[in-house]
Amino acid sequence: MDILAPAKINLTLRILGKRADGYHELESVMQMLTLADRLTITDAETLHFTCSDPALATAENLVVRAAKRLRLHSAIPRGAHIHLDKVIPTQAGLGGGSSDAAAALLALNEFWELRLPMEALAGMAAELGSDVPFFLDGPTAVVRGRGEYIAPVARAAECHVVLAKPATGLSTAEVYARLAAPPLPATGSAVVPATEAMVTALASGNPTAIARALINDMQSAAFALLPELDRLSERMLQQGCLAVLLCGSGSTLFGICPNERIARHAALDLTNDSPWTWAGPWMTAR
């Protein structure tokens, strides 16, 4: 059995405050890309995991943790060989590890014929990581809480993006620590206008409107940790991007492009400034 694990970008990311448990309450419009890892599952007596990147083939990998969590929940001592073909860069803010975990939950639920409902998978997903629940859903959704509340957004028009990642990655925990966000107000979080603006822009399908509605509250903290992001962002704008934003907690930047030709051209030209680039449309249906 084969399953794709798509990358994501955050079209908006507002940090509402720091919670008592140390996590940050956020509101984000998340969008899947056509860039994806691939998981292949075959029969095996025990649980066995391999990866195209040997450095990631450890018991700590979220794919292994997802498989073990699912096996524990269902109390079925089944085995499987899971191979992960890694395409999405790590420490990139593209949600690759989280997406792999969600794909493992979805695929093994079928492969082991567990027939667990989505709510059960969503509970396990939230335990595995803040971004994992989104990847059970998508391709476009408003995400709230620390990532566990998902409200799908009606079909968004296709849009072409270009990605560029510096050689250095960023740790999510480190960027969050840099935010120095105020404690979450006791009254709870206010309605976030950025979300509404983005949902309206997505409905218009106009790349310029989408570009105007982009916002990421983690960007200045990431730029402070990795100053070369400033120059890379400038280069992307020079290449014809309508706007450039940090992907999640970084270190990848994405640019909204007016069309496919400009996105492809930018990805080629940016190879001089960045060791990893990608161009393509975002995902409009799963």
Ligand code: C5P
């Ligand atoms: O949930 P996950 O393990 O992906 O989060 C990694 C780290 O990022 C957490 O340990 C926490 O420091 C930070 N984080 C946060 N608020 C969130 C999500 C993550 O502070 N909503």
